[in-house]
Amino acid sequence: MDAAEILPHFHGLGVHDHWKAYFKYTNFTHALCNVHHLRELTCAYEQDNCEWANELKTLLLEIKTKVDEAKEAGKQFLESDVKEQYRQKYFEILTNALTLCPSKHSDIVPPKRGRKKQSKPKNLLDRLLKFGKETLRFMEDFKVPFNNNLAERDIRMVKTQ
Numbered sequence: 001m002d003a004a005e006i007l008p009h010f011h012g013l014g015v016h017d018h019w020k021a022y023f024k025y026t027n028f029t030h031a032l033c034n035v036h037h038l039r040e041l042t043c044a045y046e047q048d049n050c051e052w053a054n055e056l057k058t059l060l061l062e063i064k065t066k067v068d069e070a071k072e073a074g075k076q077f078l079e080s081d082v083k084e085q086y087r088q089k090y091f092e093i094l095t096n097a098l099t100l101c102p103s104k105h106s107d108i109v110p111p112k113r114g115r116k117k118q119s120k121p122k123n124l125l126d127r128l129l130k131f132g133k134e135t136l137r138f139m140e141d142f143k144v145p146f147n148n149n150l151a152e153r154d155i156r157m158v159k160t161q
Contacts, residue, residue: 041057
């Protein structure tokens with residue numbers, strides 16, 4: 001990434017999929033792609049029976065709808081009390097999930113040495129807690145898109161026959 005000389009000199013807003021390497025760049029503002037989150041939340045709910053994941057997915061989509069409606073009405077932002085309610089609900093779901101989500105893989109037998117692996121839902125939960133501000137940035141600033149789909153479409157190779 002440094003050799004490409006784009007991210008080291010980029011200033012502004014970067015919406016990305018939470019690849020850890022992006023966070024070493026502090027010269028721009030980070031926002032996380034919520035379509036990536038929705039996919040992971042769907043998986044956590046459907047495959048791992050994590051009810052909290054479905055609750056959070058529903059909340060993110062509700063916030064997106066509220067933001068879209070506000071934009072269509074010509075508003076530049078959501079009211080601060082509405083944002084605070086959503087923020088509280090977001091962290092409430094995740095905090096409650098901490099008590100329900102197993103932190104370690106229970107299906108690894110025999111136990112391996114070293115640090116124990118966490119389950120994928122627990123890793124997702126930890127990321128969403130740690131990067132709540134970046135996840136909800138689309139709610140705080142209407143210039144921030146909910147996802148990075150347009151950017152990903154623009155850089156995807158054109159299929160050839």
